Amino acid sequence: MSEPIIEIEELTKIYDDVPAVNGLSLSIQKGEIFGLLGPNGAGKSTTIFMLLGLTEPTSGNLRVCGIDSTKYPLEVKKRVGYLPDDLGFYQNMTGLENLMYTASLNGIPKDKAKEQALSLLEQVGLEDAIHKKTGKYSRGMKQRLGLADVLIKNPEVIILDEPTLGIDPEGVRELLKLIKELNVEKNMTVLLSSHHLHQVQQVCDRVGIFVKGELLAKGNIDELAGQLFEQDSYIVHIEAEPINQTLIKELTEQEGVSRVEQIDTNVIDIYCKKDITPVIAKKVMAYDINLTNISKKNFGLDEIYHLYFEGRDKNEPATINQ
Amino acid sequence: MNLRQLINKVTFKIKRKPKEVEAVNKTQPVFSAIVRKEFTDYLRSWRIIILLVIIGLTCLGSLYTAITTIKDTLSQSNEAKEIAKDAYLFLKLFTTSDGTLPPFITFVTFLGPLLGVALGFDAINSERNKGTLTRLMSQPIPRDYVINAKFVAALLINIILFFSLGFLVMAFGILIIGLPLTVEELIRIMCFLVLCIVYIAFWLNLGILFSVRFKQAATSALSGIAIWIFFSIFYNMIIDFISKSYLNPESITSMEEAINKQETILNLYRLSPSYLFSESTTTLLSPGVRTLGPLTMEQTVGAIAGPLPLGQSLLLIWPQLTGLIAATLICFMIAYYMFIRQEIRTN
Numbered sequence: 001m002s003e004p005i006i007e008i009e010e011l012t013k014i015y016d017d018v019p020a021v022n023g024l025s026l027s028i029q030k031g032e033i034f035g036l037l038g039p040n041g042a043g044k045s046t047t048i049f050m051l052l053g054l055t056e057p058t059s060g061n062l063r064v065c066g067i068d069s070t071k072y073p074l075e076v077k078k079r080v081g082y083l084p085d086d087l088g089f090y091q092n093m094t095g096l097e098n099l100m101y102t103a104s105l106n107g108i109p110k111d112k113a114k115e116q117a118l119s120l121l122e123q124v125g126l127e128d129a130i131h132k133k134t135g136k137y138s139r140g141m142k143q144r145l146g147l148a149d150v151l152i153k154n155p156e157v158i159i160l161d162e163p164t165l166g167i168d169p170e171g172v173r174e175l176l177k178l179i180k181e182l183n184v185e186k187n188m189t190v191l192l193s194s195h196h197l198h199q200v201q202q203v204c205d206r207v208g209i210f211v212k213g214e215l216l217a218k219g220n221i222d223e224l225a226g227q228l229f230e231q232d233s234y235i236v237h238i239e240a241e242p243i244n245q246t247l248i249k250e251l252t253e254q255e256g257v258s259r260v261e262q263i264d265t266n267v268i269d270i271y272c273k274k275d276i277t278p279v280i281a282k283k284v285m286a287y288d289i290n291l292t293n294i295s296k297k298n299f300g301l302d303e304i305y306h307l308y309f310e311g312r313d314k315n316e317p318a319t320i321n322q
Numbered sequence: 323m324n325l326r327q328l329i330n331k332v333t334f335k336i337k338r339k340p341k342e343v344e345a346v347n348k349t350q351p352v353f354s355a356i357v358r359k360e361f362t363d364y365l366r367s368w369r370i371i372i373l374l375v376i377i378g379l380t381c382l383g384s385l386y387t388a389i390t391t392i393k394d395t396l397s398q399s400n401e402a403k404e405i406a407k408d409a410y411l412f413l414k415l416f417t418t419s420d421g422t423l424p425p426f427i428t429f430v431t432f433l434g435p436l437l438g439v440a441l442g443f444d445a446i447n448s449e450r451n452k453g454t455l456t457r458l459m460s461q462p463i464p465r466d467y468v469i470n471a472k473f474v475a476a477l478l479i480n481i482i483l484f485f486s487l488g489f490l491v492m493a494f495g496i497l498i499i500g501l502p503l504t505v506e507e508l509i510r511i512m513c514f515l516v517l518c519i520v521y522i523a524f525w526l527n528l529g530i531l532f533s534v535r536f537k538q539a540a541t542s543a544l545s546g547i548a549i550w551i552f553f554s555i556f557y558n559m560i561i562d563f564i565s566k567s568y569l570n571p572e573s574i575t576s577m578e579e580a581i582n583k584q585e586t587i588l589n590l591y592r593l594s595p596s597y598l599f600s601e602s603t604t605t606l607l608s609p610g611v612r613t614l615g616p617l618t619m620e621q622t623v624g625a626i627a628g629p630l631p632l633g634q635s636l637l638l639i640w641p642q643l644t645g646l647i648a649a650t651l652i653c654f655m656i657a658y659y660m661f662i663r664q665e666i667r668t669n
Contacts, residue, residue, distance in 0.1 A: 045667070052460055054666045074462045082460035088453025090359075092366060104355035105461040149457065 005030040005157055005189050006051065011060035013046055013213075020046040022213040024060070028191060028206075033183050035204035036193040043213040044193040045085065048159055051191075052082055065156055078106070081150030085162040085193075087142055091135030095126060095145050098134055099152055106153040113152070120148040124178065140171035147178065157189045158182070164199050176203045236270040236280050239293035243268060247287055251280065266292075353467055360475035364441065373437050374483060380433065384419060384426045385491050389498050391420045396499070410629060412507045413607045415495045416514065426491065427603045430518050431596055432554060435525040437483075439546035441476040442529025444539040445469070446661060451539070459666050469661045473530060473654065480522050488515045506632050513636065514606045520646050521599045525550065527653035534660045553594045561590050577618070584616045598646050602639035609635060614642075 006028040013021040021043040028034045036044050049055040051064055053073025062069050069076040089098045096117055103113030121130055124144040129137065137145065143163060150158050160179070164172045180203050182188050194200050200207055201221060208218040217224050243266055251268075252260050256276045261269045270280060277296050284291055364370045392414060419425040424432075446469065449455040458468060488511055492503060528549065532542035565587045574580045591597045605611045609629030630638070 049667065054456075054459055074464065077460060077462040080460075082456075084453065084456040084460070086453040086456065088457065090363075090454060091452070092363070101355070101359055102457075102461060105352055105458070105463055107352055107462075146457075153461075 003030050004028060005065055006191065007061075007063040008047075008051075009061040011047070011050065011062060012058050013043070013050060013055065014058045015046075019213050021050070021057075024213070024215050026208060026215060026218070028189065030189055031183070031187045032206060033179070033190040033192065033204045035200035035207040036191065036210055037195065037197065037200050037207050038193075038210035039195055042210045044210055045161055046213075047210075048082070048161055048191070048193065051159065052077060052080060078153070079156045081153060081155035081158040083143075083146045083150045083158070083160045083163055085165060087146045089134035089137070089142065089145065089149075092133060094131050094133055095121060095137070096130045098145065099149055102149050103152050108152070116152055117148070120151055121145075123151075124148045125174070140167045143167055143171070143175060144178075147175070151182070155188070157191065159191045159193075161193050162195070163192065164194060164196055172199060179203055234272045234275050234277075235297040236272060236277050237267075237293070237295045237297060238270065238280070238284060238291070239267050240284060240289050240291045241266045242289060244287075247284065247289075251283060254279065254283065352463055353471060356463070356467060356471035357475045357478070360472050361478055364475060364479050369440055370479070373433075373440055377429070377433050377437060377483070378487070380423075380429045381426060381487050381491070383423050384429055385415065385494055387420050387423045388415050388418045388425060389494070391418050392499060410504075410507060410510075410609055411499075411501055412492070412495055412503055413510060413609070415491055416511070417604070417607050427514075427600070427607065430521075431600050431603075434518060434522045434599075435550040435554070435596070436547075437480075438522040438525025438527075439529040439543065439550060441479065442472075442526040443533055443543040443546050445472040445476075445530045446533045447537055447539050447542060448533075450537065456666055465662055466658065469530065469534075469658055473526070476526050477519070477523055480519050480526070484515050484518050484522075488512075509632060510606055510609070510635070514603055517599065517602055517606065517643065517646075520643070520650060521595065524595050524646060524650040524653065527650050527657060531653050531657040531660075534657045534664065553596050557594045558591075558597075561587065564590070581616055581618070588615060592642070592645070595646060595649055598642045602642040602646075605635050605639045611635075611638075614638060 004027040006026070008024055008026040011021055011024040012019060024043075024047060036047070038044050046055065050057050050062060051069055053069040053076055056070055064076045065079045067075045067079075089095075090101070093101070096114075099117040099120065100110070100113050103117060104110070108116070118130070121127055124147055126141060126144055126148070129141060134142065134145065147160075147163075150160075163175060163179070167175065176199060179190055179192070183190050183203075192200065192204065206218060206220050207224060209216045209224070243262070248260050248262065248268065251257060251270055254276070256273050256279075258271045258273060261271070263269055272280075275296065277294070281291075281294055284294070392411065416426040446455070449458065449468075455468075459465065492508075492511065495501070496503060525546070529542070529546045532545045533539070536542040536545065568587065569580075569583055574583065592601070601614050605614065609632075612625070612630060
């Protein structure tokens with residue numbers, strides 16, 4: 001976990017005067033699972049294309065496995081496996097034939113390729129569909145074949161663009177398990193792009209939130225929460241009857257509480273710096289009121305994600321005015 | 323410091339060389355792997371099989387009519403047999419017909435472009451639509467390998483098809499008519515087959531160009547077919563129409579003007595690849611053709627009607643041949659350039 005395997009510095013890509021990726025700097029360590037999280041059209045795929053040398057950046061530097069992918073894309077592509085989001089196979093060829101073709105493009109000799117392909121197909125659970133034409137594969141099978149296809153060149157880094165798109169929950173679980181296994185067993189670095197928070201949360205060591213071509217935050221889930229909600233990391237939600245102003249005042253003055261927000265006549269949200277739910281509960285109980293609900297909100301990725309996109313919506317008109 | 327830099331440079335060069343050599347050796351099988359795969363795909367696809375069958379059948383049909391015509395003529399008298407020996411009878415297999423079916427060269431002029439377009443029209447855009455292009459491009463292969471390999475594979479199909487058809491016609495000719503083949507006839511037929519391949523390669527490249535330009539396979543197929551129909555039917559009509567008013571005998575005052583105007587019209591015709599092709603094939607297969615332009619009576623006075631030697635025939639069609647090859651290369655170059663500069667992304 002020491003040396004960076006992917007380094008991106010001030011990467012910018014401009015399509016028709018609109019920046020798709022804007023000043024992105026990122027460094028991914030060897031053996032890490034990094035999740036690139038963002039809505040559709042945030043520039044995730046563009047970044048991946050630049051990493052593979054398939055698109056030239058407008059400015060900035062990239063290094064994958066220590067190689068400049070803009071100048072030596074072939075060297076990078078030898079070491080990096082890429083699973084595109086709109087994955088497709090040659091439909092009139094069987095799963096095995098498709099894998100063998102990819103192997104031949106990587107210069108792997110035929111007998112070795114066959115051996116490897118068969119073991120990979122078994123690993124991804126497609127041993128029953130080896131001789132079936134890929135045109136008849138289901139979406140989940142295609143995705144698993146795609147993973148085998150990525151792995152056949154024995155890459156150092158695998159880049160998966162929306163790998164869980166369109167697969168049923170069970171399939172997603174298996175795929176993520178497989179990714180995690182690969183990461184642990186072969187110490188493979190994984191870069192995963194997705195707009196599914198929960199899936200990213202399950203497997204990724206670190207996450208980068210990517211909106212409108214800019215990396216807004218990066219780190220593990222706790223760090224992200226810390227970065228986002230600098231102090232108000234906890235919200236205590238109270239529903240009680242009646243809520244009077246003295247209670248609100250007292251709660252506001254309580255140590256650790258930064259502010260109290262009255263949402264409805266009987267509903268308040270208390271923003272705290274640390275977890276003081278029991279203290280608040282006691283305070284409320286001291287008054288003679290009917291407490292119907294007290295709960296603590298924790299920040300999962302959902303809230304983080306939501307906050308960013310809410311923020312994006314709010315910021316948009318402002319930038320237009322400028 | 324300078325010395326050190328120099329040493330570094332030298333060692334760098336030395337180190338680098340074997341790597342490059344290795345890379346070259348390694349990339350060759352990769353290229354042939356793509357060609358092999360494309361070739362198999364063509365042979366497995368229904369549309370190519372159907373086209374090959376159509377072309378094969380029409381060629382056999384025209385061969386049959388040609389053979390019966392020649393046989394009938396030969397059986398009429400013994401004298402005819404003697405004349406036939408000097409008259410490049412073998413080449414007639416490709417050009418004669420009794421009127422029920424068009425001869426071999428007409429079929430090639432007409433169906434060849436269809437084959438070319440069919441081989442090329444979905445070369446790139448089908449890969450793009452099926453999502454295999456991104457996967458292909460993420461493998462360690464240079465981008466131009468894809469388009470080059472597709473061209474080579476389609477060309478291979480062409481070469482095999484035309485040479486086997488040509489040899490079949492020759493074999494049937496020898497078997498049925500019983501006339502031996504002279505060396506010159508053989509060379510002329512070979513040249514004709516090469517010409518066919520170049521002509522179809524032009525349409526193939528046009529198809530590849532459209533497949534790079536248009537995202538939908540149907541659009542590129544229709545564009546290819548539209549151009550094919552334009553050149554094989556409408557272009558001649560348009561030129562006929564122009565020449566009627568342009569070559570109006572009342573407006574022509576001198577003979578020189580008449581010749582000039584005639585040549586202008588001829589050059590207009592020559593903008594069409596099918597015209598270039600038919601001009602050169604007739605010259606190759608009918609050695610009696612002495613010129614492709616207008617001739618005055620004065621020029622023909624004293625000329626003995628006889629076949630041109632092979633070298634002269636080739637010289638006569640040299641501009642046509644280079645024109646066809648140039649058109650082929652231009653199409654391929656545009657397609658190549660566009661493909662190299664194009665974004666790989668699907669949307």
